[in-house]
Amino acid sequence: MKTVPKRASGALECASGGVNAPRPRGRPRGFDRAAALEAAMNVFWRKGFEATSVQDLTQAMGINPPSLYAAFGDKERLFLEAVVYYQEGRYASCPYVEEATAKGAVGRLLAHLADELPAPEHPGCLMVMTMATAGCSPELKAALSERRAFSRTRLKERIDRGIKEGDVPAGTDAASLADFFATIITGMALQARDGATRRALRATVERAMQLFPDPPAARGKKRARREPQAA
DSSP states (O other): OOOOOTTGGGHHHHHTTTOOOOOOSOOOTTOOHHHHHHHHHHHHHHHOTTTOOHHHHHHHHTOOHHHHHHHHOSHHHHHHHHHHHHHHHHHHTSOGGGSSSHHHHHHHHHHHHHHHTTOTTSOSOHHHHGGGOOSSOHHHHHHHHHHHHHHHHHHHHHHHHHHHHTSSOTTOOHHHHHHHHHHHHHHHHHHHHTTOOHHHHHHHHHHHHTTSOOOHHHHHHHHHHHSOOOO
């Protein structure tokens, strides 16, 4: 992850619905919280929540267990904060909302993920891995579900904007369209985890984007091109 989100260090409280207690003192002198959080994120990404031990985390983060608990609370809270850090960094590294049209924005996001998901060091998507997280508290499960819903909400908001601006047909069901592309992203992540190449994922993106509804003017031009000219 090259981008360090400005909100990462404090986002856990929002994501967990305010269940986080104030963190006690005791972190080591010169502690780089962002670097430690990124190291923890990479461990969770490779191994998953259940298979990751506190020892795995402290070794990767370069701190001892008391410092981990002082800085992050416990393993569950650290995991959730790592998920928030990952999610916000992933979106920040692809400013797809800046695209002029909703179709362009969704296409840019999917193309970005097609290039990023097959990374050999940790293929797949940490957000998709959270779907299989077991052995954790109901509070953590609810917070992870909320974070996954956040991704779909971002997609829906961009599609809603496209409807308002006229580059998506009026009457389009933005929620179902966002759900469809969220499902495509999930499938791409699982394929990448199983070894899918960038080329294969790009082909998936190309096919999926053919199903994105064009604005009425564009649909009319397509029909005109298909219809034979009168003699």
